[in-house]
Amino acid sequence: MGGANSMKYFHNCHPVVMFSYLIGVIFITMFTMNPIFIGISFLCSISFTFMLFGAKETVKSLLLAMPMIIIIALTNPLFVHKGETVLFFLNNNPMTLEAMIYGLFAALMLVSVFYWFKCYNRLMTSDKFIYLFGQVIPKLALMLSMMLNFVPKFIKQFKAVDESQKAMGIYSGSSYTDKIKCKFRVLSSLITWSLENSIETADSMKARGYGLKGRTSYSVFPWKTSDKLLMSYFGVMIIIVTVGLFTGYADFDYYPKITRMSFEIIPILLYFGGFILMFTSTIMEIKENMLWHYLKSKI
Amino acid sequence: MALLEIKNLTFKYNGGKDNALEKVNLTVNEGEFVVICGESGCGKSTLLKMLKKQLAPAGEKTGEILYDGVEVDGLQERVSVAEIGYVMQNPDNQIVTDKVWHELAFGLESMGEKTDVIRRKVAEVSGFFGINSWYRKKTSELSGGQKQLVNLASIMVMNPRLLILDEPTSQLDPIGAMEFISTLQKINIELGMTVILVEHRLEDVFPIADKVVVMDKSNILMTDTPTNIGANLRKISTHKMNLAMPTAVRIFGQLDCDCACPITIKEGKNFLKRNFENKIRSIEVQTETNENKNVALEISEGYFRYERETPDVLNNLSLKVYENEFMCILGGNGSGKTTTLKILSGLKKLYKGKLRIWGKKIKEYKGTELYKNNISFLPQNPQTLFVRSTVIEDLMEVVEILKFDKEESQKLIDEISEKLEISHLHNQHPYDLSGGEQQKVAFAKILLTRPKIILLDEPTKGMDAYSKKSLAEIIYKLKSEGMTICMVTHDIEFAGEFADRCCMFFDGQIVSSAPPIEFFSTNTYYTTSAMRISRGFFDNSITTSMVVRLCKSNNRKSN
Structure with a gap:
């Protein structure tokens, strides 16, 4: 631990904030097939991975992910024969453009979720995890801690x-x-x-008194003002984007024909909101880095 | 009023034959530092456990234990939990959680304290014990000494009035032990904490004790100040506990001077100067030479590291163990001693350099050849050798696997059991035995392979003086049968008294090697207490008995 994580904003913020943000973002990514949303999530997850893991690790994992995306995109038409635009026939089965594009975005969605989880794993250390559980079921949290010991x-x-x-x-x-x-x-x-x-x-x-009545659960994670602010900001944004998605403004169909992108004001606002939400993590890390460099230059 | 008063306490375990404690009387005043000593199994731990309601063993109890005027069984749970702190022997087993901070908070969480109260108290305690820098570490990553310090701090955070410790340093290396003891002294002096400590290694704790309790088979033999204990024990000079006393006390105990008993090295030095002349300064000793002996084990210019990126643990190590000698390898923590044993026993391999056993390269030993009738390794924790549910099954297993025939193996087991006096333990579970007994059974197990060379890894750890003596007897017996013994140890006193040759390990290589007398009399810091006491007064007297002999052969000063 220590070194790699110590100067990361998200590592130092309250576990509840970090947890809700990442879970929120992962859910939003998983429950939409809107290509713009998926694209945004993909780019933001990679930029956040870059901030947490550095260039080498990110490029390495991308080199693995890219062929996977291509393979899924190419193989999806083999299994799904829906769609209007037939490219060619294979064994008397139609290979459609729609199926291929669906495959591409489904793969991108999977990869983004994978990257968000990669970040989640880096940030969610055992003591944070135990703390989160301890809020709900203190006994279980202690058991986990004992197991890890x-x-x-x-x-x-x-x-x-x-x-x-x-x-x-x-x-x-x-x-x-x-x-x-x-x-x-x-x-x-x-x-x-x-x-x-x-x-x-x-x-x-x-x-040491285990079993006495009224056991409390101590944690080393205080709620700072910045945590409270960030939490309310994330809360509001996640709710807005989720509600927007559920009301159907960003619905998108691949079959039988790909929906035309609508560029009305509400969907555009929704995309913008999603982008802001998902890019905030990267911004926070950039800000932290700049602050660090600034402080260092002052010394 | 006394903080703790034990009156006529008698205790018998459920199902036990004899009383574990008999008519024990003891008074402990607020702020006192009390040291309890006695042979293993004399009831010290039982007595300590009785003092804390939550740990009290089940059995028949008569007599009274009054804490602050109240019988301990009748104390309120919360009072007993918070005010009577208890630190146990094994540093690992007491730790409950995975993080240091959580461990420190554990007791306060149980007491139902609020987060900000816990934060303040934990901070205070971390500061006092110097835990700050590893406050957020995982408990599994700490050293033994650090673990035991966390255990102590996690008790101290609850603000106890009475601190009870049951052999807290027995599993620590000498430096860790010394630091722990000096922390206890700090707690006692700076906070006025009442401390009751059970210890085997009395050298460090005798000088700081206000009161020493000597226990002998379920009752208290004597309770007095350290100086008076020394004087009183001299009157019963055949008593086993004389062996366990600090060196200065032991020297005093074997001479009849009418002065106060010396406790520390400094007092011991003064004692010699004041009472004796030093016309005869040294004892003639013949040293054997190893020149014509066979070499049993030899490492030449060996290098070893655990992982590619880590530094060398063994660094140009050259080492010879001669046939039928008892060699001790001494040295600080992490200097590569245990690693060397692992190399010698074939568990790890040198990446450069040669290892020869009886002149033959280790690679040339195939299959069980290396371990059958050749080398045996007794690990630090004898428990790691036991895999069956009774002692006899464990012993049988060895002969089965090494494929001795039935009759022969039965004879072998009987013979070895008799030699080590463990025949009566055959049907017990190995884990139910005491530490000393476990070690004997482990010895028996490795002897069944009929080794010619025995490697021992810190066998004296956690042992009382008497068990050490019987270990030395076993080693001598084996040596007289022609075995070669190589032992890694922190125990300078043991090596000084019993070894044929001592080697000093430092930075992955052996920096000096000589017979104990030469070895310890040329060392200034790393030497036996007897040598430190007699330095400048006598030459090369490295054991208590040598100092005593020299004193006796010199004239007494008349003062």
Whole structure:
């Protein structure tokens, strides 16, 4: 953690803000097939990925994503034969332009969602995740936290037992079944080990009052003024865009014929709103970078 | 009034045969630093657990434990939770959550404190214990010493009046242990906190204790100031606990001078100067030479690293272990000692350099050849060797896999069990044994492979003085049978007393290697307590018994 994330605006803002924003954006992207919306989401997700991961990583992942988009676009007509504009016939099945374009945008939509999730994964560290859950189900959050503490311990012990057994010459049996048997024995001994040790953990919890009535849940994430402002801004924007999409202003059909783009005032405002919402994350990171450079130049 | 008063406490575990505690009486005043010592299994931990209602074991109890005038069983839950803090032995098992900050807040969350109260208290405690810089770290990434410090801080954050610690440093390396003890001293002196500490390593804690309690088989043998304890123990000089005392006390205990018992190194030095002449300055010792001996293990110009990008752990390491010697490898944390053992046992491979076992390259050993009748490795945690549900099954498994025939293997198991005195443990679960017993069973398990070379990784960790002595006896027994033993340890005193040769590991290589007397008498900082006490007064007396012998052979000063 640390280095890579520390100077990112979204890393330092309140988890609820970050979570609602990304989930909102992902949902909007998933529930529309409007090509302009998908295009906006695609570009914004990539620019945000660029801000969080840097150029090298972004280009690398794009090199993987691009062929995938092309393949989906090209193969969709093989399965879907709807659409009016027939390009050619393959095995007596019509390959249509509409199906191909639908495939292209469906692929773009998938890839954008993938990129948003990539950002989500980078920003949503375990403690933020636990905090979010803790707001709803405190017990579950504690359990998660305990599990995350237990897993590295378990792996460490597994390695230690494994090595000890190896140095006894017990693994050196040549056949695969022998090896699997040995690993299995190690695992079963680890279950005893973890039960044994969990008694002490339970004691340590009891000794610190676990089980008393009225347990609270502490977090290291304060609500800053900027978080509140950003949250209300995101809330309003997400609601506006969602309502706009649901009222059908940006509906778009691919079959049997591709809808003509309407350039009336309301759809244009809707596209603009969507763009502002999705591009805000990138803007915030750019702002943070500039601020940093400015402060540095002052030193 | 006393903060804690134990009157005639007798306790028997449910299903236990004998009383775990018998007629224990103890008074602890506010602000006192009390150290409880005694052999493993003498009831120290039971006594501590009885003091905290939430941890009290089930059993029959008579007598009283009064905390602030109230019987502990009758204390309000919240009072008992917050005011009586309890730190346990194992640093890992006490940690509940995955982040340091969450661990610190855990107790306060249980108490139902508000977020801003918790934030303030956690901040205060982090400052006091110097946790600030790793406040947001994962608990699994901390070192043992840091973990134990978090455990202590997560208790201190609840603002206790009485702090109880059960062997908190036994799993730590010497530096971590020393830091932990000095933090305890800081808490005691700067905050006036009442501390009850159970410890095996008394060298560091004796000087800071107000009161020492010596326990002996379920009851208290004596309770007094450290100085008086030293004087009183001398009167029963055959008692086992004499072994566990700090070096200065042990030297005093074997001489009959009528002065106050020295506790620290400084006092020990003064004690020698004031009471003895030093006309005879050293003991003649013959040292064996290794010249004509076979080389059992040899690493020449070895290099090793765990990953490609990480720095070398072993860096031009050259090492020889001769046949039938007991060699100790000493050195600080992370200097590559344990890695060396892993290389020697074939678990890891050098990326450059050669490893020869009995003059043969390690590659030339095929299959189980390396481990059968040749090398055995006893890991730091003996528990990692146990994979079955009884001791005998665990032992049987080895002979089955190494394919000894039935009769022979039964004989072998019996023979080894007898030698290590573990026959009576055969039907128990390995995890139910005490630390010392576990180690003996682990020893038995590796001896079943009939090794010629035994590698030991910090076997004295967490052991009391008496178990260390019996470990040394086992090692000597094996040596007399012709085995070669190579041991990695932090335990300077143990190496000084028992090893044939000591090696100092630093920065991935061995910087010095010599028989203990030569090794420790030329070191200034990294040396035994007896050497530090007698330096400049006697030459090359590195163990307590050598100092005592020299004192006895010199004349007493008349003062």
